[in-house]
Amino acid sequence: MYAQMVKSTGEGVRSLDQMDPQERAFQERIDAGGKIEPKDWMPDGYRKTLVRQIGQHAHSEIVGQLPEGNWITRAPTLERKAILLAKVQDEAGHGLYLYCAAETLGVTRDQMTRDLLSGKMKYSSIFNYPTLTWADMGAVGWLVDGAAIMNQVPLQRTSYGPYARAMVRICKEESFHQRQGFDIMMKMARGTPEQKRMAQDALNRFWYPSLMMFGPSDAESVHSAQSMAWKIKMNSNDELRQKFVDLTAPQADYLGLTIPDENLKWNEEKGGYDFSEPDWDEFFDVLKGNGPCSVERLEDRNRAWDEGRWVREAMLAHADKKRAAKLAAE
Amino acid sequence: MATDAQLLEWLCRMGDNALVLGHRMSEWCGHAPVLEEDIALANTALDLIGQTQLWLGLAAEVEGAGRDADALAYRRDVMDFRNLLLVEQPNRDFGHTMMRQFLFDAWHIEMLRALKGHEHEQISAIAEKSLKEVTYHAERSADTVIALGDGTEESHTRMQAALDRLWPYVGEMFLSDDVDRAVCDPAPLREAFDARINAVLAEATLTRPDSDFAHKGGKTGVRHTEHLGHMLAVMQFLPRAYPDAQW
Ligand SMILES: [Fe+2]
Ligand SMILES: [Fe+2]
Ligand SMILES: [Fe+2]
Numbered sequence: 001m002y003a004q005m006v007k008s009t010g011e012g013v014r015s016l017d018q019m020d021p022q023e024r025a026f027q028e029r030i031d032a033g034g035k036i037e038p039k040d041w042m043p044d045g046y047r048k049t050l051v052r053q054i055g056q057h058a059h060s061e062i063v064g065q066l067p068e069g070n071w072i073t074r075a076p077t078l079e080r081k082a083i084l085l086a087k088v089q090d091e092a093g094h095g096l097y098l099y100c101a102a103e104t105l106g107v108t109r110d111q112m113t114r115d116l117l118s119g120k121m122k123y124s125s126i127f128n129y130p131t132l133t134w135a136d137m138g139a140v141g142w143l144v145d146g147a148a149i150m151n152q153v154p155l156q157r158t159s160y161g162p163y164a165r166a167m168v169r170i171c172k173e174e175s176f177h178q179r180q181g182f183d184i185m186m187k188m189a190r191g192t193p194e195q196k197r198m199a200q201d202a203l204n205r206f207w208y209p210s211l212m213m214f215g216p217s218d219a220e221s222v223h224s225a226q227s228m229a230w231k232i233k234m235n236s237n238d239e240l241r242q243k244f245v246d247l248t249a250p251q252a253d254y255l256g257l258t259i260p261d262e263n264l265k266w267n268e269e270k271g272g273y274d275f276s277e278p279d280w281d282e283f284f285d286v287l288k289g290n291g292p293c294s295v296e297r298l299e300d301r302n303r304a305w306d307e308g309r310w311v312r313e314a315m316l317a318h319a320d321k322k323r324a325a326k327l328a329a330e
Numbered sequence: 331m332a333t334d335a336q337l338l339e340w341l342c343r344m345g346d347n348a349l350v351l352g353h354r355m356s357e358w359c360g361h362a363p364v365l366e367e368d369i370a371l372a373n374t375a376l377d378l379i380g381q382t383q384l385w386l387g388l389a390a391e392v393e394g395a396g397r398d399a400d401a402l403a404y405r406r407d408v409m410d411f412r413n414l415l416l417v418e419q420p421n422r423d424f425g426h427t428m429m430r431q432f433l434f435d436a437w438h439i440e441m442l443r444a445l446k447g448h449e450h451e452q453i454s455a456i457a458e459k460s461l462k463e464v465t466y467h468a469e470r471s472a473d474t475v476i477a478l479g480d481g482t483e484e485s486h487t488r489m490q491a492a493l494d495r496l497w498p499y500v501g502e503m504f505l506s507d508d509v510d511r512a513v514c515d516p517a518p519l520r521e522a523f524d525a526r527i528n529a530v531l532a533e534a535t536l537t538r539p540d541s542d543f544a545h546k547g548g549k550t551g552v553r554h555t556e557h558l559g560h561m562l563a564v565m566q567f568l569p570r571a572y573p574d575a576q577w
Contacts, residue, residue: 065360065368072356076568076577077400078349078386081356082379088359089372096365134568134577184577192575300361308363310488311424314481321480 002060002124002148004215005287006053006233008226009045030231035161038104046230050160051105052121053232058098059116059123061091063297067131068140076134083180084137090173097169101162117302125283126213128291129205135188135198136206141181143203143210143248149174150244151214154234163232182251189255196256203252204260208278214241216280246272332512337450338392339412340513342402343549345385346413349403350558351434352378353565354421363424370470374431377463384456404569408559415548416499418558422492425485428474429492435468436526437503440519448514472530479534490536501544 016024023043029036036042065088072088075081099109115121126144131137152174156167188199214237218224227233245264252259263276286294332340355375362368386399397405416434421427442464445457479489504520531538547553568577 062365069360072359073353073564074567076404076575078379078383078403079400080577082376082383085356085359085372085376085379089369089376092360092365092368092372096369099365187577192572194572195575304361304363308367308424310482310484311363311367311478314478314485316481317485318477318481 002064002151002213003053003056004122004124004213006049006056006223006227008049008223008230010222011226012222013225013229027229030159030229033157034159035164036159037161045226046232047105049227049230050163050232051102051107053227054098054102054105054163055107055112055115056122056124058095058102058112059121060127061095061098062116063123063127063301064144065091065095066297066300067127067129067293068137070131071134071137074134075137080184087141087177087180090177094166094170094173097166098163101160101166104162113305117298117305119289119298122287124213125286125291126209128286128294128297129209130293132205133198133202135185135195135202138181138184138186138188138199139202139206141177141179142185142251143181143206144213145174145177145181146248147210147213147244149178150240150247151235157231157234159231185255185257189257199255200257203257207260208282211241211244211275211278212280212283212286214238214244216283242272245275249273249275332450332509334392336509336512338389339509341385341389341392342410342412343414343509345382345389345399345402346411347417347434347438348378348381348385350411350413350561351417351431352376352382353561354417354419354427355431357421358427367424371427374467374470377460377467381456381460381463384459388452388456400569404566408554408562409551411554411558411562412549412551413558414499414502415545415555416496416502418548418555418561419496419499420557422495423488425478425488426492426495428471428478429489429496431467432471432475432530433496433500433527434503435464435471436523436530437516437519438464439468440522440526441514441516444514444519450513453513472526475530475536476534479531479536486535489534493531493536494539497539497541498543498545501542502546502548505544505546505549507550 016027019027022041026036026040026042026046036046068084068088068091072081072085075084099112102112103109112121116123126147131140149171152167152171156164156171158164158167185199185202188195188202190196191199216237218237224233224236228236249259249264261276263274265274266272267274285291289295289298291297352375355371355378358368358371359375360368362371382403383399386402390397390399390402414434416430419426419430439461442457442461445453446461448454448457475489478485480486504516504523506515506517510516528538548555568575
């Protein structure tokens with residue numbers, strides 16, 4: 001997902017009886033479906049976990065601009081170029097909403113940005129994969145935005161008010177992205193033999209990385225259990241992955257493309273598809289910074305930040321001068 | 331009254347300016363100095379791509395040879411492009427990008443104002459729609475030039491360098507030939523342009539270069555810079571490599 005393997009307190013979930021009255025009131029409010037707002041009391045662990053999660057989500061939107069940005073200058077029609085540019089611009093907007101939501105928890109965007117650039121904070125593993133042909137713009141919209149929606153739709157009901165509200169705005173745009181991606185995929189899959197080949201190749205390369213987006217099984221994870229009790233995680237990773245496969249497999253059929261998994265087949269009994277797990281060793285390698293584009297992505301972000309320093313400084317200096325001049329005139 | 335050939339040529343000038351500058355702005359996507367700028371640069375690029383569709387769409391209609399805006403954008407080579415040399419200049423740093431935008435906007439806004447109410451109804455309609463967008467572009471690029479010109483010593487130096495470097499490409503915007511005069515002569519717009527940029531440059535503490543030397547050959551297609559070919563190589567790659575494909 002856009003936030004993967006977010007660590008929580010690492011302690012087990014405590015029962016209401018084990019909590020002091022303040023924390024108990026907090027938990028009861030969440031259990032009743034209430035929202036927590038920035039000025040409300042909250043346990044330290046809740047605040048820290050949320051900062052990690054929202055921050056990682058925001059960074060994913062920002063780094064996520066790069067693989068698609070890679071094709072903006074090569075988009076094949078004026079309309080496709082406008083749609084792709086608008087999409088990548090939306091992702092920057094998502095980053096902005098999410099940084100704002102995180103800032104209500106007492107961190108600054110600058111600090112989070114520095115932690116991204118130094119590699120201390122993570123972003124989703126998926127954005128460490130390269131986009132090699134135009135069909136990848138289809139695959140990313142269809143699969144990556146599609147997988148993101150799986151987890152972001154339930155997050156509209158998350159317990160932290162500013163996060164939930166950011167998700168409502170984001171989800172509207174994400175479903176649009178997903179449809180646009182599918183539309184590209186359809187054109188490619190029904191196009192010339194070369195286009196069809198690109199479409200199948202894109203699906204081959206993005207299928208397992210998309211499954212990895214949900215993270216490894218967290219049935220046993222204490223971190224996930226705590227996050228779920230706090231309603232900042234709404235479903236288990238396996239649950240969401242299953243839902244994603246169940247939705248996507250028929251779409252691949254419709255496109256006439258083959259999902260690269262010979263074990264993929266409908267299981268009547270469970271009412272869902274059976275499918276192969278992705279290579280989790282590869283996933284952990286990517287998280288460690290050994291994804292195919294990990295170095296390039298961070299290099300890119302660092303370069304933009306470093307080369308933009310004089311601009312940010314100048315804008316601040318100009319604003320200061322204007323303020324001083326206004327004061328002097330008063 | 332313009333002949334169809336003149337009209338086609340002139341519409342390509344307008345469309346190619348928007349296309350080439352829109353493309354340059356889109357090159358920034360994901361790499362701006364701050365997130366808010368990333369969003370703003372994309373907005374400008376999107377407006378320009380939209381204007382491209384309108385101008386080149388009309389050009390294709392006037393031509394009546396079965397081409398559409400995409401065919402004009404993606405299947406012509408350098409010698410058939412009619413954009414100003416200014417807009418094909420590379421982005422270099424953010425200062426160059428915004429200075430190029432500012433100089434172009436200051437011309438563009440006057441041009442569109444002059445075209446609003448043009449006897450050719452479609453030209454007038456496109457100008458009117460574009461003018462709303464370009465009014466905002468001009469305001470924004472002027473504010474940025476002021477902030478960066480006035481900001482720090484480093485930003486001032488960079489902005490002056492950008493202005494000096496781009497200045498020789500200003501004159502071409504006001505040169506006119508029969509094609510221009512048949513639709514809308516840009517030469518008389520120079521006065522309003524000068525007033526606009528002089529005010530902004532003064533506030534930005536930047537010095538207007540005194541040379542009037544002007545490179546030319548962009549809008550006539552006689553001699554583009556080397557930069558345009560590289561841009562087209564990237565931009566036109568897919569339709570050229572897969573000519574039978576639909577996207
Ligand atoms: Fe997004
Ligand atoms: Fe996304
Ligand atoms: Fe998206």
